[in-house]
Amino acid sequence: MKIIASVQGMQKITSDLHKKSKTIGFIPTMGALHKGHLKLISESKKNNDITVVSIFVNPAQFSPTEDLARYPRPLEHDKKLLEQEKVDYLFHPNVKTMYPNGFQTYVTPNNLSNILEGKSRPGHFAGVATIVLKLFNLVNPTNAYFGQKDFQQCIVIKQMVRDLNLPVKINIVPTVRDKDGLALSSRNVFLSSQERLQALSLYQSLLLGKKLILAGNKNVKKIKAEMNNYLQKYKLIRLDYIEICNIEDLSIVKVASKKAVILITAFVGKTRLIDNIII
Numbered sequence: 001m002k003i004i005a006s007v008q009g010m011q012k013i014t015s016d017l018h019k020k021s022k023t024i025g026f027i028p029t030m031g032a033l034h035k036g037h038l039k040l041i042s043e044s045k046k047n048n049d050i051t052v053v054s055i056f057v058n059p060a061q062f063s064p065t066e067d068l069a070r071y072p073r074p075l076e077h078d079k080k081l082l083e084q085e086k087v088d089y090l091f092h093p094n095v096k097t098m099y100p101n102g103f104q105t106y107v108t109p110n111n112l113s114n115i116l117e118g119k120s121r122p123g124h125f126a127g128v129a130t131i132v133l134k135l136f137n138l139v140n141p142t143n144a145y146f147g148q149k150d151f152q153q154c155i156v157i158k159q160m161v162r163d164l165n166l167p168v169k170i171n172i173v174p175t176v177r178d179k180d181g182l183a184l185s186s187r188n189v190f191l192s193s194q195e196r197l198q199a200l201s202l203y204q205s206l207l208l209g210k211k212l213i214l215a216g217n218k219n220v221k222k223i224k225a226e227m228n229n230y231l232q233k234y235k236l237i238r239l240d241y242i243e244i245c246n247i248e249d250l251s252i253v254k255v256a257s258k259k260a261v262i263l264i265t266a267f268v269g270k271t272r273l274i275d276n277i278i279i
């Protein structure tokens with residue numbers, strides 16, 4: 001695996017690959033890699049000539065009160081995993097490379113950045129869309145791979161690709177979970193054993209919501225209340241939101257149906273976790 005740190009280095013490699021008509025699969029990550037990331041990589045390896053992974057903890061998507069400084073950065077371990085997966089290129093720029101002095105141009109999704117995660121984390125999706133567009137410009141991928149775990153992020157990226165006519169296909173990969181159902185996340189390392197146990201209630205409540213909808217319940221308020229009620233037993237869980245949304249545009253639905261996704265976000269102790277389930 002070749003490791004690239006510079007903008008020019010990355011652009012030269014991908015432009016040479018395109019001249020040779022190679023397809024490029026790209027997986028943007030913030031590192032601290034786990035089996036969820038590896039699933040995205042294996043999808044890319046299956047469907048492209050060349051696979052590029054980026055590791056960049058993007059300051060622009062963290063607010064000042066969030067966990068940027070303590071975000072895990074086990075780079076040597078990540079490199080080993082990527083070597084094992086036979087990734088062709090790791091793009092690992094530093095912050096100054098991506099945001100040089102004087103940087104001022106951001107991509108801001110309009111409505112999508114003010115709802116759900118965007119409401120709880122102002123500025124988050126402008127940070128996400130901006131870095132992803134920059135990375136797309138450097139890597140020039142044929143296919144890019146994103147995890148369903150960050151459902152709103154997937155919708156934001158798809159919208160940006162449509163709006164800005166970007167020549168890349170967005171592929172969404174189902175959430176990878178531990179055996180007991182916990183969605184894999186780089187932030188799970190922050191959980192104590194007790195917190196980890198209680199964190200399972202997020203997925204359990206999503207399963208409960210899905211069961212209620214599939215059983216014919218249409219009353220969104222009632223379904224949310226039942227999910228909330230279930231979570232009450234878990235004292236380390238502090239719910240941020242549960243919403244039932246249209247799967248295409250994330251508008252909040254009035255009547256629950258099979259075209260919906262249930263999204264949940266909660267603090268487990270000090271760690272903020274997100275999860276979702278498609279009905």
Ligand code: AMP
Nearest residue numbers: 029030031036146147149150175176184
């Ligand atoms: P991150 O490093 O957390 O920014 O994630 C990089 C990519 O991996 C994003 O597209 C995430 O949605 C995806 N991802 C994170 N966790 C999982 C998971 N448990 N299953 C599938 N994809 C995931």
